[in-house]
Amino acid sequence: MASINGRSANEMFQGQALLYRHLYAFIDSMCLKWIVELRIPDIIHNHAKPITLPELVSILQIPPTKVGQVQSLMRYLSHNGFFERVRIHENFEEKEAYALTAASELLVKSSELSLAPMVECVLDPTLSDSYHHLKKWVHQEDVTLFKISLGSHFWDFLTKNPAYNESFNDAMASDSQISNLALRDCKLVFEGLESIVDVGGGTGTTATIISQAFPNLKCIVFDRPQVVHNLSGTNNLAFVGGDMFSSIPKADAVLLKWILHNWSDKDCVKILKNCKEAISTNGKKGKVIIIDVVINENQDQHEVTELKLLMDVNMACVNGKERSEEEWMKLFKEAGFQGYKISPLTGYLSLIEIYP
Ligand SMILES: C[S@@+](CC[C@H](N)C(=O)[O-])C[C@H]1O[C@@H](n2cnc3c(N)ncnc32)[C@H](O)[C@@H]1O
Secondary structure: EEOOOEEEEHHHHHHHHHHHHHHHHHHHHHHHHHHOOOHHHHHHHHHHOOOOOHHHHHHHHOOOHHHHHHHHHHHHHHHOOEEEEEEEOOOOOOEHHHHEEEHHHHHOOOOOOOOHHHHHHHHOHHHHHHHHHHHHHHOHHHHHHHEEEOOOOOHHHHHHHHHHHHHHHHHHHHHHHHHHHHOOOOOOHHOOOOOEEEOOOOOHHHHHHHHOOOOOOEEEEOHHHHHOOOOEEEOOEEEEOOOOOOOOOOOEEEEOOOHHHHHOOOHHHHHHHHHHHHHHHOOOOEEEEEOEEEEOOOOHHHHHHHHHHHHHHOOOOOOOOEHHHHHHHHHHOOOOOOOOOOOOOOOOOEEEEEEE
C-alpha cells in the first residue's frame, strides 16, 4: 500500500474529501440564496402538497435546457435536508415530488417565522465578499474585517447605507421571531419585573413579544438613534435612541440579546458596567438577561459546536467572539456582578441571568 509522509493513501483520500467539502462549502450558501431568490419554499408552500420537478420548473418558467440543472440543485439540497423527496400518486402514476422540511419551512417568505431576510442579508455581497480580505485583516491591529472591506465600522456603514441597514434590521427581527418561540417558555425569567430595557433591541421584535405577554411590564427598546427614530410604541412599549457605551435607561432588568458577542472583552465590560448602573439604582434586586452562545465543546453535539465555532469566526471579524462559560464568568466578575445562572434556550443559544 502506497504511503505519503507516513500516511496511508486511504487517509490522504479522506483528507482530500474533507478539503474539497470545505473548498466548495460556499456553494452551500449560494444554493440557499438561490432558493430564497426564486422563492422555491413559497412555491411549494402555496402548492399545498409536494411538488414535482415539471410543476416546479413550469412555475419558475425555466427554459427546457436548464431543467436538468434545477434537478441537480434540488437533489443536492434534498440530500442535505432542505427538501424531502417523497413518492406521490397522480393519474395512476407514481412520481417523485419535493416537500418542505423544517429548514425550508423557515425560508417561506410569507410565513411569520421566516429566516429568508437573514439569508438575504448575510449572503448579500456587502457581507459575504468581505471574507476575501481575511489575510489583510489578520495582519492589522484592532481593525475589523468590515473596516477593511467596507471602509468603515459596520455600524457606521449601516448608518450610511439605509437599504442595507433595513435588510440588516429585518434579518435581526427574523431571528428574534425564532428565539421568541423559546422565550414564550421562559415566562419565569420576566415574572415580577415592572420594567425592562432591551439594549440593542433593534426594531423591537423581541420587546414587542415580551410586552404583549406581560401587559403590566414597561418595555423600552434602546438602540442607535438611526434604528429607532421612526418607530412608535404602545402603552407599555417605548423606543429610545442612544449609545449603550454612554448610558442605558434605568429599569428593573436589562435584556442583551445577541449583543455582547459583537464586542471585545473590554467593550463588554463597559456595556455590562452601564447595565449594572441602569438596574442597581432601582432599590430592588435587578438583573441582566443575556441571550447569546455559550460554547461547551464537551457537552454539545458536534454539529452544535461546529455552528457555535463558525459563529465565533464570524464574530471574530468584528473583533467580537462567542464565549465559553469560563469566559463569560470572567466578564461578569470584572463588571462587578455577584452571580449568574445559565439555561439552554434554543438549539444553540443560551439565556444567562446575571445578578448585581
Ligand atoms: C446583532 S444586532 C441584535 C439585535 C437584536 N437584539 C436581536 O437580537 O435581534 C445588534 C444591535 O445592537 C445595536 N447597537 C450597536 N451599537 C450600539 C450602541 N452603541 N448603542 C446601542 N445599540 C447599539 C445595533 O443597532 C443592532 O440593532
